[in-house]
Amino acid sequence: MSTLALAARDSRTMLRRNMRRWARYPAMTVQLIALPVIMLLLFAYVFGGTLGAGLGGEASARADYIEYLVPGILLMTVAAAIQGTAISVAMDMQEGIIARFRTMAISRGAVLTGHVIGSFLQTLVGLAIVLGVSLAIGFRPSANAMEWLGAIGLIALFAVALTWLAVALGLSAKSVETASNTPTLIVLLPFLGSGFVPADSMPAGLSWFAEYQPFSPVIETVRSLLLGTEIGNNAILALGWTVVIGVFSYLWAMKLFRRPPVR
């Protein structure tokens, strides 16, 4: 078998291993998917009326707000999932079996690739569930097939980039607790962006941060693709952030993984 075929096979083996581990320990997966669903329902039904009125809609404030809200919630789903990735990578690194993998003639990156693909699939499942609930509570996007494809493609790319970031954070964490704390900040980012309310409704400094931080352009681009809002330079910014985060995190993770084990 060629090197590439072997790498693919090893990554598949590692992926199977991760899937099995999740099946044994499903609480975290359930929790990570439940978080955005709860946020969606909370914001739609508890805050939705008031926030929707604030956006300018009068008669159908809640329905308008659900339209505004869903893209942010979709990105929050991505953010929540990577917390699980960071934790499971950190947990894994504490297991002696990783040292065993390092002494075997298997593709170097397979352990990490297995985590990334596994987390990505988990994120897709989460996105499907959140989108299903959104549609059930009245989310009615105006997008055509191409726009759907674009929106899903962008979210998927962003998810891959953030997953590598999570892997790097998981690798760099000294303990599982640290690994679960750092990504919490990332989960909060949709709040400090245009996920729940427009960035320009915030105080000046915060508004500037909210507008340019990675989540906002992605959320705005998805919003524009699904709902036909103004896209501006958001698509470029979104892709730029995705590439920067993805490449940086990938290199960082690989560097950390090659670092010799310390006992």
Add this chain to the structure above:
Amino acid sequence: MTLDRPTAIAATGLRKSYGEQTVLDGIDITVPEGTVFSLLGPNGAGKTTTVQILSTLIEADGGSVRVAGHDLATDADGVRGAIGVTGQFSAVDNLLTGEENLLLMADLNHLDKQEGRRRAAELLERFDLVDAAKKNPMTYSGGMRRKLDLAMTLVGDPKVIFLDEPTTGLDPRTRRTMWEAIRNLVAGGVTIFLTTQYLDEADELADRIALLDHGKIVAEGTSDELKRLIPGGHIRLQFTDAAELDQAARTFAGSTRDDAALVLQVPSDGDVHSLRSVLDHLDVASIEVASLTVHTPDLDDVFLALTGHPAEARSSAEAGDESAETAADTVDTAEKENVR
């Protein structure tokens, strides 16, 4: 006896330091194929570091290594393909069952599905883990985990196996099971690189033993060769009354008597000839002996003589929960007198 065999592990001038601290200070190791080589030394001597370097986990600062014909520096993957490692820290996946762990190893060794299943079943059988196959390793005893760990190492049929303190913390019965497994592997032609802090373990298993102390090999040879490095062998005769002791003391010139204990120590290198000669003399002189024991210097004596400190010396930080077993083992190895 092993001179004509090809070399499985050849390391020269191996060096490693962490900052100011020199862990390995230029060690040379040659292990012929199909033999057991034991690196013996106290904690902190550099045993685990040596295994980590030879098994590709960390890079040496200097020196060259060939394992199973592959150069460590240029063909680490070739080395990885030929070796298996079982360390003192369990390397099993705690969320998978015992059987799944073995199947995972089969997949990573690129065995086809059928072969992998066959191999896993065979190893579960061999290590008496069939009943535990579907259970999570978290529920295993320490000995079962170690057996699963070794079984996982064996899935890939490695030519060279590194065992880093394979029986540390195990109960005596499981230790014997592990020893038996190791002997079977050697019988099958596998080369074993064993680190241990237990003198009896090296004595029991190893063809050649190297004593490692502070990153340097202070002595190397077979167990017997090492024991011959220091004097101290004798036959110990225990009497029931002083008259017999007197008579015996006159019979054996150069012997040392202990009147209070009614014991006579006759110098001897511990072989059958000297023992027979002592028995003959006792017979001829009609001396009644209550008991006779042969004392040969053991590796403990050797280690103490060569390094100035006993091999079991452990730092207090590392003694931890294993101190009970270690203490028991110290008593075991300290029983220098083998009653015949």
